[in-house]
Amino acid sequence: MYRKEIKVLDCTIRDGGLVNDHQFDLDFTRDVYKSLCEAGVDYIELGYKNSRELFDSSKFGPWKFCDDDDLWRVIDGVETDSKVSVMADVGRVDMDNIKDAKDSPFDLVRVATYAKDVDKAIEMLNQFDAQGFETCINVMAVSRDQGPELDEALEQINQECKAQAVYIVDSFGALYQEPIARLTKLFKEKCPNKEVGIHAHNNQQLGFSNTIEAIINGANFLDATVYGMGRAAGNCPMELLIGFLKNPKYDLRPILDLIANRFIQLREEYEWGYVIPFAIAGIMNDHPRDAMALRKSDSPDNFRQFYEKLSTTAG
């Protein structure tokens, strides 16, 4: 698959940080950043731009906050065309502390929102746009919030929002390829002024194939993470996506080294990926929080009871 409009965005530190409270040290984070630059990945997302007023700084690592100084330390001295991204949640950013893009260590801001909260998301995103940043808007939980509410949110995004791309976010890893195809077409139809992006979760081992399905149907902004690291089941694995895209600008080898040198060991310390309760949550179109709680409980392998509980509550 070669299409010059395609952009690959790595969100290992940002989404993977949800596994370890963003406690990646600077050396690790720089290694990830440099390897992804070498691999030719277009955007590298280094965390959330959260206000330190809202979270306990002693409990979370630096990438929960993405202070400019911490970001400068990551990118310092690396010659690259890859751009840096941060994610912004509505109501959690201290907008007074945001410098203009030309004075900031990041290039792209992605605003994550539910369909129902799209007004506030657009307002914040347009402020970032006015300060010179590239912007994307990520519509979460599309496996649940479909129908007229989603249609209207997309129409509003197309008309009012400065974002260059609008993302389909399968937060629960619940979607198969047919709904992904349908949603990609819907997003393109409702937002003809935007690129469409895909952020897939891997609960049912469909993260990669759903990303391919979105590409087939016209999505050009593609999220992935190294070794699939991300909350719960994680995401589309970057190494598979790069192996699939035939664009010679990408190089798989630095990512293979990064996995061998860093992520095999990290996976021993933290759990993500194909784990049965995460798969069950995906099958049941459920938020992963209950599955994550089960895995931290005294009976992490009580699959049947967990399945029966979700079957009941879903009904």
Place this chain on the structure above:
Amino acid sequence: MYRKEIKVLDCTIRDGGLVNDHQFDLDFTRDVYKSLCEAGVDYIELGYKNSRELFDSSKFGPWKFCDDDDLWRVIDGVETDSKVSVMADVGRVDMDNIKDAKDSPFDLVRVATYAKDVDKAIEMLNQFDAQGFETCINVMAVSRDQGPELDEALEQINQECKAQAVYIVDSFGALYQEPIARLTKLFKEKCPNKEVGIHAHNNQQLGFSNTIEAIINGANFLDATVYGMGRAAGNCPMELLIGFLKNPKYDLRPILDLIANRFIQLREEYEWGYVIPFAIAGIMNDHPRDAMALRKSDSPDNFRQFYEKLSTTAG
């Protein structure tokens, strides 16, 4: 997805046995068999029907040979509608020792063949048919052996072969959903008298999605294994497939118990599933044997070198 023609075939003991030289003990094998019966799986494949003349019985477990007596012990006393399958390789079966179906512990025989060997496969398969068995023919390595050779093999299967179903076997886990869709249509067009089956390998986490893709395009015989156990990257996970099929005759819960009680532990002892060299082999459309050798070597995580070696030999 509900379609009454769909048949699910579990090949955990047969394909999973390629991971541990078929050294499952009787208690384990009976537990797998009984749980799959309870889950309502249509066919349960318990191994290869190899002649003991050809392999060292001290090195392989019973399911490399599937002696009738061993099979009778597995199914003894279990009331079920599920049927038993064995796999037969051309030239490896002692046909003189095959009793008629009515006196045998298995119902279905699947003959695996490369496109180029289809003559011999058809001849053997038709003998099993004449003895009263159900039969399927599995065309291996279709990611490599395409074009006129495959077309002719399929035409011959349609005309001469008694098999009720002809399987697409993605032996290298190399195919994406577009080639799977194309192949499913090709198999159906060339073999209008047969059902089409899908046996996917999971090198690129595409085993489940490729199975869905085949279903969408008309495949009705679906292979899967418990917790995805199978050679190298393994297969489409049964638990995901059952979760996808909405047919009320299937019950996910006995499979969840089986994973919790047996397969989580087994995965600690034997390696299968998403392992980077297996993924690389899939990306490069290569037989998994080199990747399996790497994993047993002194440098199992030397991903870059392995990738560069395959890149060179592929060129």
